[in-house]
Amino acid sequence: MTSGLVERLAALASEPRERWRALLEDELDPETLQQALLWLTVEHATDAAPSLGAAGDARYTLVEELDRGATAAVWQAEDRVLERVVAIKLFDDASGADRAIREARVAGDIVSDHVVRILDVHDGERSFIVMELVAEFDEGGIRRLGRPASETRPSSLHEAIDWVRQAALGIHESHLRNVFHRDLNPRNVLITPISRRAQITDFGLAASRHGHCLWGGTPGYMAPEALAVAGDENARDRLVAIDIWGLGAFAYDLIAGRAPCARTIEWEAALEAPPALQRTANGEPVPAALRRVLARLLDPESLKRYRSARDVADELAAFLTSRPTSFDRGRMRRARLWSKRNPRVAATGLVALALTGMVAVASASLASLRDDHQLLVTELEARRGERTQLRREATRIRDELATTETELAARTTELAALERSLADQRQLYLDVLAAKETALQRASAERHLLLGQLEDLDDDRLVAESTRRLYERFWAASRGEAERATRERVRIQAERDVARTELAAITVKLEAVQRELAHVQSAAPHEADAVADHPLQTD
Amino acid sequence: MIQPEQRAVDDTMAAQFERIIRRVKRSMNYRGSYSTQDILGSLVARWVQSGEWQRLKTLPEPARQIGPSVRRFLLDRLDHLRIRGHRIELETLELPDDNTLTEQVELAELRCWLDLQITGLEQGTCDPRIKLPLSQPLEVGRALRLLLAGQTQRQIADTLEMSLGLVNKRIAEGTNYLIVLQGLEHGITLP
Numbered sequence: 001m002t003s004g005l006v007e008r009l010a011a012l013a014s015e016p017r018e019r020w021r022a023l024l025e026d027e028l029d030p031e032t033l034q035q036a037l038l039w040l041t042v043e044h045a046t047d048a049a050p051s052l053g054a055a056g057d058a059r060y061t062l063v064e065e066l067d068r069g070a071t072a073a074v075w076q077a078e079d080r081v082l083e084r085v086v087a088i089k090l091f092d093d094a095s096g097a098d099r100a101i102r103e104a105r106v107a108g109d110i111v112s113d114h115v116v117r118i119l120d121v122h123d124g125e126r127s128f129i130v131m132e133l134v135a136e137f138d139e140g141g142i143r144r145l146g147r148p149a150s151e152t153r154p155s156s157l158h159e160a161i162d163w164v165r166q167a168a169l170g171i172h173e174s175h176l177r178n179v180f181h182r183d184l185n186p187r188n189v190l191i192t193p194i195s196r197r198a199q200i201t202d203f204g205l206a207a208s209r210h211g212h213c214l215w216g217g218t219p220g221y222m223a224p225e226a227l228a229v230a231g232d233e234n235a236r237d238r239l240v241a242i243d244i245w246g247l248g249a250f251a252y253d254l255i256a257g258r259a260p261c262a263r264t265i266e267w268e269a270a271l272e273a274p275p276a277l278q279r280t281a282n283g284e285p286v287p288a289a290l291r292r293v294l295a296r297l298l299d300p301e302s303l304k305r306y307r308s309a310r311d312v313a314d315e316l317a318a319f320l321t322s323r324p325t326s327f328d329r330g331r332m333r334r335a336r337l338w339s340k341r342n343p344r345v346a347a348t349g350l351v352a353l354a355l356t357g358m359v360a361v362a363s364a365s366l367a368s369l370r371d372d373h374q375l376l377v378t379e380l381e382a383r384r385g386e387r388t389q390l391r392r393e394a395t396r397i398r399d400e401l402a403t404t405e406t407e408l409a410a411r412t413t414e415l416a417a418l419e420r421s422l423a424d425q426r427q428l429y430l431d432v433l434a435a436k437e438t439a440l441q442r443a444s445a446e447r448h449l450l451l452g453q454l455e456d457l458d459d460d461r462l463v464a465e466s467t468r469r470l471y472e473r474f475w476a477a478s479r480g481e482a483e484r485a486t487r488e489r490v491r492i493q494a495e496r497d498v499a500r501t502e503l504a505a506i507t508v509k510l511e512a513v514q515r516e517l518a519h520v521q522s523a524a525p526h527e528a529d530a531v532a533d534h535p536l537q538t539d
Numbered sequence: 540m541i542q543p544e545q546r547a548v549d550d551t552m553a554a555q556f557e558r559i560i561r562r563v564k565r566s567m568n569y570r571g572s573y574s575t576q577d578i579l580g581s582l583v584a585r586w587v588q589s590g591e592w593q594r595l596k597t598l599p600e601p602a603r604q605i606g607p608s609v610r611r612f613l614l615d616r617l618d619h620l621r622i623r624g625h626r627i628e629l630e631t632l633e634l635p636d637d638n639t640l641t642e643q644v645e646l647a648e649l650r651c652w653l654d655l656q657i658t659g660l661e662q663g664t665c666d667p668r669i670k671l672p673l674s675q676p677l678e679v680g681r682a683l684r685l686l687l688a689g690q691t692q693r694q695i696a697d698t699l700e701m702s703l704g705l706v707n708k709r710i711a712e713g714t715n716y717l718i719v720l721q722g723l724e725h726g727i728t729l730p
Contacts, residue, residue, distance in 0.1 A: 035669065038556075041556065
C-alpha cells in the first residue's frame with residue numbers, strides 16, 4: 001500500500017526542494033516517485049488544517065473538522081482571546097465572503113434556545129462564521145459534542161416529536177424576524193449530547209430581507225412548491241409554508257428513518273408528495289392523531305398546512321401532553337384526553353359517579369318493587385277469579401272430551417273396517433293391473449314382431465319395385481327389338497319376294513336355257529356338255 | 540538554485556493540481572443542501588447525459604454554441620416543471636453565462652468520469668497507470684458509490700457493516716486515488 005512510501009515522503013516534506021530533486025535523480029524510479037509525490041500532495045492537502053487568514057489565525061486555532069458540505073466545512077476551534085471553544089464555518093473559496101456575511105446577518109438576528117447562535121463573522125483573506133459550539137460537559141467534566149439529528153436518532157417517538165416541537169419554536173423565532181430557513185432536514189438540526197435539545201443551524205439558503213438565492217433545499221426534503229416562490233407576490237406565506245413542510249419532512253425522517261421524498265437529482269421526482277406514514281422505523285404503529293398532524297404538515301397544497309410554526313409547536317405540545325389537538329373536536333375525544341392527562345382526578349370522579357349512580361339505582365329499585373307488589377296482589381285476585389272460571393270450563397270440556405272419545409272409538413272401528421275393505425280392493429286392482437301389464441307386454445312384443453315383419457315386407461316391396469322397374473326397362477328394350485325384328489322380317493320377306501321373283505325369272509330362263517341346251521345337245525353332244533358345266537358363264 | 544522560469548512552471552502546475560483537487564473533492568463531497576447553482580448544475584449534468592454535448596463535440600469550434608443549447612434544455616426542463624402547478628416565471632430566472640455554463644459542463648463531465656472510475660473500483664480493479672495501487676479497491680468503490688448516492692458516512696458504515704473510522708479512511712483513500720488519476724489524465728507530474 002501507499003502508506004509506507006507516503007509516510008516516508010511525508011517525513012521529507014520539510015526538506016528543501018533541492019533535496020527532493022536530488023532524491024528524484026538518485027533513488028526511486030522517477031515515475032513512481034512522481035506519483036508518490038502526487039499522493040503526498042493530496043494527503044497533505046487533505047489532512048492539514050486550513051488557514052483562516054492572518055487575522056483569523058491570530059485569534060482562532062482550528063482543532064478538528066466536524067462536518068463538511070458542498071461549499072464549506074465546520075471546524076471546532078479555540079478562541080484564544082476569549083478562551084472558549086467555538087465552531088467555525090469556513091467557506092472553501094473566495095466567493096464565500098458574501099455568503100458568509102449574509103448568513104451571519106440572517107442567523108445572527110435570531111435569539112432562540114433552539115437556534116445555534118452566531119458569534120462573529122470574518123470576510124478577509126478567508127471567509128468564515130464563528131458560531132456557538134453545540135456541546136455539553138458530562139459528569140466527568142469531559143466535553144461532549146452535539147451531533148446532527150441525522151446521526152443521533154431519537155430514543156422514542158415521544159423524543160422525536162419533542163425535537164420537532166423545539167425546531168418549530170426555533171423556526172417561529174426566525175419567522176418573527178422575517179428569516180425563512182428553507183433547508184430544514186435532520187442534518188441541519190443539532191442535538192445536544194446530554195440534555196438532548198434540538199438546535200437549528202445552517203441558514204446558508206435562508207430567505208430574508210438581506211436577499212437570498214432563487215432556489216434552495218435538500219433533495220428529499222424540499223417542499224413541492226420549492227422552485228416556485230421567487231418573485232411571487234405571496235412569497236412570505238409561501239416561504240412560511242416551505243418551512244412548515246420542512247418541519248414535516250424532519251418529523252417524517254425522525255419517525256420513518258428516511259426522507260419523505262426521493263433523494264435524487266431528478267427534481268421532478270423529488271417534488272412528489274410523500275407516502276402516508278403508518279409505522280415507525282421500529283415497526284411501531286404511528287398514532288392516528290400524529291398521522292393527521294403529519295399529513296397537514298406535508299400537505300402538497302401549501303395553503304392547507306399550518307399557518308405558522310407556532311401553531312405546529314402548540315399542536316405537537318398538545319400531542320405530547322395528551323391535550324386536544326386541532327383535530328380533536330369531539331367531546332368524547334376531549335374527555336378521553338383530559339382523563340389521560342388527569343388520571344387521579346378522573347379515577348376519583350369515576351368512582352364518585354359510580355357510587356352516586358348505585359344509590360340512585362337502589363332507591364329507584366325499592367320504589368319500583370313496592371309498585372310491583374301492589375300490582376301483583378291485584379293481579380293475583382284477578383287470576384283467582386279466572387282460575388274458578390277456568391275450572392268450570394275445564395269440567396265442561398272434560399265431559400265433552402269423554403263423549404268425543406266414545407265417538408272416536410266407534411269411528412275408529414268403522415275406519416278399520418273401511419281400511420280392510422280398501423286393502424282388499426287395492427289388492428284386486430293390483431292383480432288386474434298386473435294382468436293388464438302382462439297383456440300389454442305381450443301386445444307390445446307382438447307389435448314389435450309385426451313391425452319387424454312390416455319392415456321385411458317393405459324391404460320386399462322395395463325389391464319388387466326395383467325388379468319391376470328393371471323388367472319395365474327390359475320390356476321397353478325387348479319391344480323395340482321386336483319392332484326392329486318385325487321391320488327386318490318385312491324387309492327380308494320383301495327381299496325374299498324379290499328373290500323368288502328373280503328365282504322364277506331365273507327358273508324361266510333356266511328352263512329356256514335347258515330347253516335351248518337340249519336343243520343344242522341334240523345338235524352337238526360335246527358342246528352341250530361344256531355348256532352344262534358352266535351355265536352362268538353363258539350369262 | 541531554482542530558476543525563475545522553473546518556479547513559474549511549478550507554480551502553474553501546482554495551481555492546476557489544486558484546482559483538480561478542489562473540483563474532485565467538491566464533486567465527491569456529500570451534497571446536502573442544493574442552491575440555485577447546484578440545481579442548475581444538476582440540470583446541466585442531465586444535458587450532458589442527453590447526448591447533446593457528444594453531438595456538439597463533433598462540430599467545428601465556431602459552430603458548437605454550448606450556451607444556446609444548454610439554455611434551451613434548461614428552459615425546457617423548467618417549463619416542464621411549470622406544467623405541474625404554479626411555477627416561477629422563467630423571465631425572472633437569470634441563466635448562467637457561457638463561462639459558467641462551460642465550467643458546469645466540465646464538472647458534469649467530471650462527474651461522469653468519476654462514476655466510470657468508481658465502477659472500475661467496484662469491480663475490484665485499479666487503473667494500470669497508478670503505480671501505488673489501493674489495497675482494498677472493492678471496499679473503496681462501494682463506499683464511494685454510496686457517498687455519491689447521497690448517504691452519510693454513518694449510513695455507509697451501517698450499510699457496509701464497517702466502522703465509521705474505516706469508512707472515513709476508505710472514502711479518503713478513494714478520493715485521493717481519483718484526484719491522482721485525474722491529475723495523471725491532465726499530465727500533472729511533480730515536481
